Amino acid sequence: MNKNLAFRRFFPLFFCLFFVTAYAEDGSRLWLRYESDGQANISGTFGVARDELQTNWNGGPVVLKRQKGMPKDGYKIVSDGEQIRISASTDAGLLYGAYHLLRLQGMGNVGKSLNIEESPMYEWRILDHWDNPDGTIERGFAGHSIFWENPCEFVIRQYARANASVGINGAVLNNVNAKPQTLDSDNLKQVQWIADILRPYGIRVYLSVNFASPIRLGGLTTADPLDKDVAGWWKQKVDEIYRLIPDFGGFLVKANSEGEPGPCDYGRTHAEGANMLARALKPHKGIVMWRTFVYAPNDPDRAKQAYKEFQPLDGQFLDNVILQVKNGPIDFQPREPYSPLFTSLKSTLVMAELQVTQEYLGAANHLTFLAPMWQEFFSLVKPASLKAIAGVANVGDNINWCGHHFAQANWYTFGRLAWNPNLTAETIAREWLAQTFTTDKRFVNPMTDMMVSSYETVVSYMMPLGLHHQFAGGHHYGPEPWYTAPGIRSDWTPAYYHRADSLGLGFDRSSRGTDAVSQYPDELRDQYDDIRTCPEKYLTWFHHVPWDYRMHNGRTFWDELCHKYDEGVHGARRMLAIWDSMMPYVDKERFAEVQRKLRIQARDSEWWRDACLLYFQTFSKRPIPQDVEHPVHNLDEMMKFRIHITNYENPECGYSK
Numbered sequence: 001m002n003k004n005l006a007f008r009r010f011f012p013l014f015f016c017l018f019f020v021t022a023y024a025e026d027g028s029r030l031w032l033r034y035e036s037d038g039q040a041n042i043s044g045t046f047g048v049a050r051d052e053l054q055t056n057w058n059g060g061p062v063v064l065k066r067q068k069g070m071p072k073d074g075y076k077i078v079s080d081g082e083q084i085r086i087s088a089s090t091d092a093g094l095l096y097g098a099y100h101l102l103r104l105q106g107m108g109n110v111g112k113s114l115n116i117e118e119s120p121m122y123e124w125r126i127l128d129h130w131d132n133p134d135g136t137i138e139r140g141f142a143g144h145s146i147f148w149e150n151p152c153e154f155v156i157r158q159y160a161r162a163n164a165s166v167g168i169n170g171a172v173l174n175n176v177n178a179k180p181q182t183l184d185s186d187n188l189k190q191v192q193w194i195a196d197i198l199r200p201y202g203i204r205v206y207l208s209v210n211f212a213s214p215i216r217l218g219g220l221t222t223a224d225p226l227d228k229d230v231a232g233w234w235k236q237k238v239d240e241i242y243r244l245i246p247d248f249g250g251f252l253v254k255a256n257s258e259g260e261p262g263p264c265d266y267g268r269t270h271a272e273g274a275n276m277l278a279r280a281l282k283p284h285k286g287i288v289m290w291r292t293f294v295y296a297p298n299d300p301d302r303a304k305q306a307y308k309e310f311q312p313l314d315g316q317f318l319d320n321v322i323l324q325v326k327n328g329p330i331d332f333q334p335r336e337p338y339s340p341l342f343t344s345l346k347s348t349l350v351m352a353e354l355q356v357t358q359e360y361l362g363a364a365n366h367l368t369f370l371a372p373m374w375q376e377f378f379s380l381v382k383p384a385s386l387k388a389i390a391g392v393a394n395v396g397d398n399i400n401w402c403g404h405h406f407a408q409a410n411w412y413t414f415g416r417l418a419w420n421p422n423l424t425a426e427t428i429a430r431e432w433l434a435q436t437f438t439t440d441k442r443f444v445n446p447m448t449d450m451m452v453s454s455y456e457t458v459v460s461y462m463m464p465l466g467l468h469h470q471f472a473g474g475h476h477y478g479p480e481p482w483y484t485a486p487g488i489r490s491d492w493t494p495a496y497y498h499r500a501d502s503l504g505l506g507f508d509r510s511s512r513g514t515d516a517v518s519q520y521p522d523e524l525r526d527q528y529d530d531i532r533t534c535p536e537k538y539l540t541w542f543h544h545v546p547w548d549y550r551m552h553n554g555r556t557f558w559d560e561l562c563h564k565y566d567e568g569v570h571g572a573r574r575m576l577a578i579w580d581s582m583m584p585y586v587d588k589e590r591f592a593e594v595q596r597k598l599r600i601q602a603r604d605s606e607w608w609r610d611a612c613l614l615y616f617q618t619f620s621k622r623p624i625p626q627d628v629e630h631p632v633h634n635l636d637e638m639m640k641f642r643i644h645i646t647n648y649e650n651p652e653c654g655y656s657k
């Protein structure tokens with residue numbers, strides 16, 4: 001971030017200090033919008049917890065104290081009405097307790113007597129940044145990296161506060177498509193500098209590494225994990241890192257996936273590759289997060305490939321390796337059933353990878369609150385079966401951090417769910433809205449409903465009833481179900497997934513098709529395998545559904561598809577209407593910015609509906625039912641419609657025919 005931008009972002013803070021007056025609301029303060037005279041009476045342990053309360057707490061005296069024997073990162077908050085006591089066994093625990101108190105204050109909800117005891121579900125609650133050394137961010141929609149290319153200490157500290165306030169305790173600083181230079185000694189100095197800023201907030205740093213680093217950085221002739229020199233090179237590198245950063249967290253690895261190097265290049269397994277790194281990290285208590293996002297052509301159905309590659313390796317990974325599995329079997333689609341690896345790896349540590357950045361859910365233009373999607377995941381994958389949680393970050397140097405004011409809610413939610421996956425979407429939305437905007441119920445109540453229903457709305461206008469990967473070639477923003485290109489791999493085209501023909505729509509993954517259903521536990525296998533019991537939200541994921549198939553509500557499948565798209569469009573317009581009526585409760589700046597984005601979203605929803613329905617109609621040859629709104633575009637117009645993806649921030653300026 002350049003200094004100018006840093007200044008712009010935090011100018012309001014300085015303005016406030018000097019002039020003690022109202023300032024422009026640009027979203028830079030996130031949900032940490034504390035207002036206090038800094039006169040709080042805080043005693044006990046020193047450190048960031050105390051500083052935060054001293055500066056931001058408005059209530060009575062607070063005592064912070066260390067208490068042995070409490071769970072790691074856990075805390076207690078007790079008050080008798082006179083004095084509040086926060087106790088924890090570590091500084092991080094005290095800090096989490098302090099932020100809990102500030103959260104209650106932000107929600108206008110401290111209450112007289114408090115008796116709170118909390119500890120996190122997961123030891124590792126990590127944000128993965130897909131940030132490149134040149135400062136660009138892969139699938140980032142909020143500007144440039146805050147870590148690379150002119151980073152600003154003040155910004156990184158604010159980032160740390162935001163993370164700590166929701167319990168996030170780790171950050172992978174660079175893209176999983178990792179450059180070997182990541183481990184270059186000069187670069188490691190910068191990592192050390194970042195680690196020093198994050199440490200007081202209980203956040204450890206991790207790096208994504210390129211498996212071919214011994215060759216490309218170390219000058220060796222091989223990166224074979226069973227080669228002694230290779231293992232020796234990694235050991236030395238790891239030792240070098242720990243000399244600089246004694247609490248370094250470990251490595252994240254994308255291997256043999258989308259062209260990245262890996263152990264399979266040498267005929268070795270993922271387990272052999274991961275274990276070699278794990279041995280180097282073990283003496284320092286570091287971990288390896290090894291991604292299962294691979295799709296080698298070991299099966300004609302991409303949804304089955306990661307399972308086929310990793311399930312046979314169950315039990316072969318060392319105990320400081322955690323397999324990092326995306327929530328769904330394909331790739332962060334708007335809606336996927338869970339990845340069957342979660343229920344089939346019995347003797348291997350597993351963590352979930354969620355995508356906070358909205359690569360497939362409208363980038364920084366669409367308001368899509370992701371809590372309901374992640375709850376849906378946790379309803380089938382038992383939280384206790386996981387060792388850790390990672391989220392692909394949506395943070396950049398944009399003045400409001402995430403590109404859309406409401407995308408901040410997804411960062412917030414990720415942290416809250418990584419701490420406690422049993423929190424409901426509604427609870428989280430309420431917390432976030434009250435702290436970020438106002439505690440006024442006339443705002444919080446309707447906006448909570450709007451946020452909670454937004455996910456279903458977006459799925460409906462993009463890819464209802466189990467559809468997936470209907471995105472335009474070259475980017476993942478708009479629809480192009482017809483997209484193909486000369487020589488392109490078929491599983492990179494929408495037709496591979498929708499399989500539309502004169503009979504119906506959808507990918508037959510039942511036992512009569514690719515039998516992907518058999519990767520699930522028996523009960524679910526049977527449920528998904530039978531078109532009548534398969535949840536309709538996954539219908540075309542698991543079945544090639546006849547156009548005249550009768551849905552539970554009596555409609556034909558084609559009619560239901562039309563209704564779903566239409567509901568999505570109406571839902572998007574309703575979001576705009578609700579927001580418009582919130583004008584009295586929201587500052588001018590954020591009101592106008594969100595309104596502008598919701599208008600884009602409403603227009604985009606029509607684009608999705610018209611493109612998809614008109615295109616699928618060329619196969620179904622059925623009329624669009626009278627009781628839904630009919631497309632207002634022609635298919636040939638839609639097929640010429642392009643957006644310039646260089647400018648997601650402002651795509652309507654980029655539309656061209």
Ligand code: GCW
Pocket residue numbers: 130138139176177254258293331332359
């Ligand atoms: O979803 C896909 C993205 C790639 C990403 C890849 C992955 C970092 O389109 O941009 O690469 O997944 O998760 O590795």
